[in-house]
Amino acid sequence: MLNILRLRVLAAVASQGSVTKAAKHLNYSQPAVSHHLARLEAETGARLVQRVGRGIRLTPEGEHLARRATEIVGRVDTAAAELSAMVGLRTGRVRVAGFQSALAGLVPHAASTLRREHPGVELHLVEAHPRVSLDLLRTGQIDVAVVFGYDDTIPDDIRATHLFDDPMYLLSLEPDQTLAGNRDSAWIAGCENCRREFLDACGKAGFVPSIAYTSDDTIVQQALVAAGMAVTTMPGLALRTHRAPGIEASVVQEFRRHVYLATYGDPPDPPATTAFVTALHHAVQETRPGEPPTIDVG
Numbered sequence: 001m002l003n004i005l006r007l008r009v010l011a012a013v014a015s016q017g018s019v020t021k022a023a024k025h026l027n028y029s030q031p032a033v034s035h036h037l038a039r040l041e042a043e044t045g046a047r048l049v050q051r052v053g054r055g056i057r058l059t060p061e062g063e064h065l066a067r068r069a070t071e072i073v074g075r076v077d078t079a080a081a082e083l084s085a086m087v088g089l090r091t092g093r094v095r096v097a098g099f100q101s102a103l104a105g106l107v108p109h110a111a112s113t114l115r116r117e118h119p120g121v122e123l124h125l126v127e128a129h130p131r132v133s134l135d136l137l138r139t140g141q142i143d144v145a146v147v148f149g150y151d152d153t154i155p156d157d158i159r160a161t162h163l164f165d166d167p168m169y170l171l172s173l174e175p176d177q178t179l180a181g182n183r184d185s186a187w188i189a190g191c192e193n194c195r196r197e198f199l200d201a202c203g204k205a206g207f208v209p210s211i212a213y214t215s216d217d218t219i220v221q222q223a224l225v226a227a228g229m230a231v232t233t234m235p236g237l238a239l240r241t242h243r244a245p246g247i248e249a250s251v252v253q254e255f256r257r258h259v260y261l262a263t264y265g266d267p268p269d270p271p272a273t274t275a276f277v278t279a280l281h282h283a284v285q286e287t288r289p290g291e292p293p294t295i296d297v298g
Contacts, residue, residue: 004076006040007069009033010048014066018055067139074140078270092272093122097133098146101218101238102259107146109283114276121272129193134158137264143273145262146280148235150197152258159267160260163280164290167256168201169239169249171222172231177250179205179233186212188221188232198233201255218242240293249293259289 012022013033023030041048048062058066077093094114098107103125111123128136130147134155137145146163154160170177172185179202187209189195194216202209212230215221221232222244235257239249261280263269269277 002043003036003040004073006036006043007065008073009036010040010062010066011069011073013037013049013056014058014063014070070141071139078140078143091120092118092270092275093124094144094270094272094276095124095126095142096144096146096276097126097128097136097142099130099133099148100127101235101241102146102148103127104241105237106283106287106289107280109287110276110279113279113282117279118272118275121275123276134262137262143263143270144276144280146259147262148257148259150257154260154262158262158264160262161277163259163261163284164288165256166235166237166259166290167292168233168235168252170231170252171225171234171239171247171249173225173228173246173248175248175250177231177248179252180207182231183207183209186210186230188213188215188224188230190214190216197255197257201233201252204254219244222247236291236293237289240289243293251292 009022009026009028012025013019016022016025019030019033019037022028023033026033037049044061044065046061046065047059048065049056050059096107107125111125114121114123126136126142128145130145130149133142133145133147136142137158147160148166170179170182172182183206189198189209189211191214195211199209213224215224218234218238219242221234222242224230225232225247226244233252233255234249237259243249261277263273263277268274
């Protein structure tokens with residue numbers, strides 16, 4: 001049977017990229033990390049690391065076991081947190097991944113409620129694209145994911161709850177604008193992996209946008225719009241967190257994204273996870289993110 005401590009060491013080496021960084025991350029000495037790696041090789045009968053110059057790298061066998069080790073360690077840590085939480089949620093941990101505007105405009109409200117009602121629960125946050133968040137969820141590296149999609153398709157292995165619909169807005173210097181009305185404008189779009197739905201919406205409006213600038217940063221996008229250099233679309237949740245003076249926001253009809261809370265595995269969820277989920281639903285009720293943003297830009 002493989003030793004969980006040594007699996008934890010291997011996972012740390014894989015995530016940190018070196019023995020030195022793994023030792024610092026685990027608060028171990030470098031010789032201790034090297035010892036555990038050697039013992040793990042003896043236990044498995046496989047060569048897991050090889051020297052490269054002054055450092056090391058994982059062999060294909062090491063990479064395979066490290067991926068499994070990361071999942072196993074995540075599940076064990078979750079189980080330990082659940083046991084601690086069963087005595088009344090005095091302690092516990094919940095790990096949450098979410099996209100940028102959710103972490104900026106929604107999760108802090110939930111975090112405040114969680115801290116007030118369950119001060120012993122630790123909250124860990126990581127920013128990630130929805131696809132990455134779901135992968136982290138499946139491998140046990142997080143407990144909850146806040147994700148979005150532009151259709152109703154949710155992977156069968158994911159337990160998802162619809163939180164709200166996030167309308168998209170056209171940002172320009174003129175009020176009450178439409179996509180088609182800006183067919184001849186210069187446009188700002190997200191990266192190649194994040195613009196498919198934007199292109200589809202423009203296609204439905206009867207044109208192909210001339211993309212002059214590429215940025216996923218909402219502040220950069222709004223600064224370019226405010227300077228009169230281009231127009232763009234932006235979700236309402238992102239617009240709530242920052243709105244540059246002078247720009248106008250017009251709702252784009254029939255263009256919105258669906259925001260979900262996702263968990264993994266059979267219910268019930270661990271107590272700390274349930275506490276965060278409850279706090280997040282409360283945050284949605286309090287902030288009403290699907291409604292038009294009312295940011296004071298004066």
